[in-house]
Amino acid sequence: MNIDGSMFGSLDIAISGLKAYGKQMEAISSNVANSRTTDAGDGQPYRRIEAIFKAQKGGIGGVEISELMEDMSDFEMILATPGDPRANADGYIAMPNVNMAVETASLMQASRAYQANAAILKRYQTMVKTSLELLQA
Secondary structure, eight states: TTHHHHHOOHHHHHHHHHHHHHHHHHHHHHHHHHOOOOOSSSOOOOEEEEEEEETTTTTSSOEEEEEEEEEEEEOOEEETTTOOTOTTTTEEEEESSOOOHHHHHHHHHHHHHHHHHHHHHHHHHHHHHHHHHHHOO
């Protein structure tokens, strides 16, 4: 039992972390894949997606993605080649608000958090295996 009295065990916490960070890595992958998409289907460039985390059950427990939110920061404007149909009246094209350095750092952080949660599950598996071996002796 945890400190707050719930039955939410360390295994469930690790699994929730795997799910949440997996979803965050999906959002980052979408950002990277669409980093040059100038029309996301609505005439506007692709908007970066951020995963918003929240704690489960309020106290000591797991984590989940509460929502995937669009980053509303300004689009980057780049000078277009003459005659480019995507250019505005001043000759600039609006590009997605995806910064590859930010995405790389976010992916590294999410990947390490995912690996840490997977390591907890691996240690739990080893502990159960060792316990079963001791019971068989």
